[in-house]
Each structure stands twice: as C-alpha cells, then as structure tokens.
Amino acid sequence: MQLIYERSRPGRRAGRLPSYEDLPAVEIPAGLRRERPPRLPEVSEPELVRHFTALADRNFGIDTGFYPLGSCTMKHNPRVNERVVMLPGFRDLHPHQEEEGSQGALELMWRLQEILAEVAGLPAVSLQPAAGSQGELTGLMLMRAYFADRGEERDTIITADTAHGTNPASVTMAGYTLAKVSTDARGNLDLDHLRELVDGRTAGLMLTNPSTLGLFDEGIEEVARIFHEAGALLYYDGANLNAVCGISRPGDMGFDIVHYNLHKTFSQPHGGGGPGGGPVAVRRELEPFLPVPAVVRDGDRFRLDHDRPKTIGKVRGFTGPFGVFVRSYAYIRSYGPGLKEMSETAVLNANYLLAKLRDAYDLPYDRHCMHEFVLSARRLKKEHGITALDVAKRLMDHDIHPPTIYFPLVVPEALMIEPTETEPKERLDGFVDAMLAIAREAAEDPETLRSAPRSRPVKRLDEVRAAKQPIVRYAFEEHPDPNDDLVAQSHEVPSA
DSSP, rough: OOOOHHOOTTTOOOOOOOTTTSSOOOOGGGOOSSHHHHHHOOOHHHHHHHHHHHHHHHHOOOTTSBBBTTOOOOOOOHHHHHHTTTTTTHHHHOOOOGGGGOHHHHHHHHHHHHHHHHHHHHHHOOOSSHHHHHHHHHHHHHHHHHHHHTHHHHEEEEEEETTTTHHHHHHTTTOEEEEEBBBTTSBBBBBHHHHOOOOOOOOEEEEEOOOOOOOOOOTTHHHHHHHHTTOEEEEEEEGGGGGGGTTOHHHHHHHEEEEEOOHTTOOOSTTTTTTOOOEEOGGGGGGEEEOOSSSEEHHHHEEEEEEOOTTTOSHHHHTSSOOOOOOOHHHHHHGGGGTTHHHHHHHHHHHHHHHHHHTTTSSSSSOOOOOEEEEEEEHHHHOOOOHHHHHHHHHHHHBBBEEESSTTTTTEEEEOOOOOOOHHHHHHHHHHHHHHHHHHHHOOOOOHHHHHOOOSSSOOHHHHHHHHOOOOOOOOOOOOOTTTTSSSOOGGGGGO
16 A cells, blocks of 8 residues: 555645635744745545545454453443534533533533442542543542641552553652562462561552452452551552442442543543543542542532642643543443443453363463453463464454453463453354464464464564664655565564
8 A cells, every 4th residue: 555645746636725815924933944845745635535544444443343452441332422422512512611501511520420439439539530540640649648648658559560551650650669569379469478568658559450360359358458457548440440340349349549441441432542531539538639620519500619728739631531421421321220231241251251262272360250361372382482472463364453462461471351241242252263273273384373464454563673763754765665674574573
C-alpha cells in the first residue's frame, strides 16, 4: 500500500480554503516563519478518502474480531450508550454552564457516584480522575493528606510483584518509597514476607484483587488485618473489578480506597488512549480529602461543592470526563439489579477457556481463575524453541488479536488471556481451536510459527531495530524503501 505522499501529484486538491480578501493579513513573528512552504501531499478527494478507508480496513479492534487482551478488558461497547452520550443536552453542555442550567448532568453524576459507592462498599466517591492511572495517584495523594492531617510520617507503599506497571510509577510520582511483596505457590500474597515488610513507616498497600494472574487472594482478610493493625491503609486497584462487580465488594474485603476503570468495567472504547475514567471511592474518614468540586445533592437540586478545607485540590480540569460518565451510567442502568451477571459471565468464560487449554500449555497456578488467567509457553520454548511471542504472532493469522504476553513478570513466557463477558461460546471455541492448532504446529512445523504473522499486511518486524531507529516522518527523496532491511521478514528474526 502506498503512503499518502507517494500518491501525491502536483496541483491536485481535495478541497480549497475560503479566501477572505477583506480581512487584514496576520503578521507572523519572524521567529515562527517557515523558510520554505511545507511539503504537503497533493491528492484529489476520492484518492484521499480511499487512502484513509484502506488504512481503516487494516485496523483490528473489538468490532472486527476477538480481542482477549488480558488485564485490559477489551469488550464490546454497546452502541446505545454512544447514542445516549450524543443527546444534545449532554453533547452540547459547556463545562462553564451554570448549575441551574446543568441539573440533568449533575444528577447523572450524583447518581453514578451513589452506584459506584454501592459497588465498592465505600460511602464517598469522586468522579474527577481522568483514568485508572490518575485514580491511583489520587488515591496515594489521599493517603498522604490523611497521614499528614494526623501528624504521622509514613513513607513506604507496598505493591505485589504481579502489580500493574502503573502501580510502582504512581508510588514514585506520589513521593513514596516502593517495596514489593512476593507471590506464594498458590498465587496469593506471601503473608510471611508481607509481615516482614509492614511496620510503622508503611503508608499502605496497593493491590489488584483478583490479581493480574486472574486469581482472587485467598488471604485477603489477613492481609487487611496486617495493614490496619499497623495503622496503614489499603488501596484497591480496580482494573480487575470486571471479575467481582456485584459479587464481592472491596470495602467489605477491608480496602479503604478504591479506583474504578470506567472505560474497562462499564462500557467504554478502551484502546487508542481514551477516553478513560478513574473515579475513586473512600471510607468516611478519607472523604474530607477528596478532590473538589464535589457533586452533592441539596433536596431536589444538585450543585458543585468547593468548600472542602482539607481537600487535595483538583486532579484535573472541571469535574471529570463527562461523556464517560454518561456511557457508564447507561451501561449500569441497562443491567440494573442484574449487574453481577456481567462478572459471573466473564468468570465463566475465562474458566471455560482455561479448562480447554490447560493440557496444551503450562498452567503456573492450578486453580479456578476469575475473569482472566495466565498460561505459559515455557514447555513449547523448551521442547520446540517456540516462544510466547511466536504464539501471539500466529494468532493474528487466525484473525484473533494476541493476548498480553510476558506479563505478569513472575510467569516466564506468560500468555495472559481475558475473554470478557461479551463473547459467545462459538467465538471462545474458535479461540480454543486456534490455540490448540498453534500448539500442534510448534511440534510439527515450528518455522511457520517463527515466521508468523504470514497473512497480515505487515509481517514480523525487527522490533529492536525499529525501537532504536524509528522512522517517524516522510523524508521524500531520502525516504527508505519499505522493503529494505528495516522491515525484516520473520525468517531474519531470531526465535529466542
């Protein structure tokens, strides 16, 4: 496929800007002026449309196929939610609209807060954080404000060795020292190691439950006791809430702070960097520190409350990603009291796949899983030289998006699989057939796996060289040939 610059021919136009001859010309500062006109592609409108349509046809997403990306909950986004968010009263609302003119939006936000409070089992919610990672940082800032208000100096946050990568990053950004607790043989936190780590300097724990292994921690009540007896707090990374929503509540487990990934659990388009939503819920003792403004109800009216003297302040502009709130509210209301069916089906689908694949791949932790599970390709690597990367690339030839690989780091050659609740049995069976066929190919025809993908527009890349020598702009006469060795074919890439 040609690049847009390669389609360019001098003098062709897809449109023309209007000319306003009666308006004075704008004087551009000398330091900002170009020395020569930009070399932009010149194509007709039909060629422009065809070019970008062809690019769009190459995209793979949840609308085009199965997307079992573990720990990312890439599930179908019901189109009715998109219709609701485009209602004029929501779509056209300005963030500076006065409260009297935005009562419907404020009511929706307040009701969403109440729902999320019930889901978490904690009484107070802020919708403001823009995504899960910002929810994490907000939660840690709340910890810091809470301990400062009490006059306590605590400087350490403990995370699991299976934690999402944003956890240690958030710990560092919040100014805490990071300590990691090990995972035991059953995939739980190692309680003996945890007791060694927790002391009077410990501010809290950041934990995903179920973990990135897809396992619910069997000792969670003891974990909560260890931290609370030391005066520390528990933070719940809600990335995997899709497994327990309506079944168990983080607040009942002993967690003091929870963040939600609205864009994962409650129907959002997840990929491409947004939109996202990362609200936080807290125990009553932490409520005074939540971001402002808070959405509150006064009788039959709703308003924004800025009068919170102990607040950590704003963590983003305005009151949060409103379109995300509308989609999530619509998704939750569509389930109604049956919301836990979402999680029950997600868990059922994951355990169905696990039962079908456990004999063909290694199973690091022999337990029932929650909404996702982790297999290992280490046997394939040992016996046939086939890696998790080879398995993932070959799945693309079966029109299936690869799962997360090489994470969590505690599992060598990890394949992290999350089918979600939106996939039917036929789609799951197709995934099973593909995974079993790949396992057979590893023994019978390993070169096919090492050269995968074979049917996609782009074959196996030399990823190391691409990272070291990225081509991020078109160089015209000096632009490299896309068929040269910068795009290495799979037989040129080592298998290990």
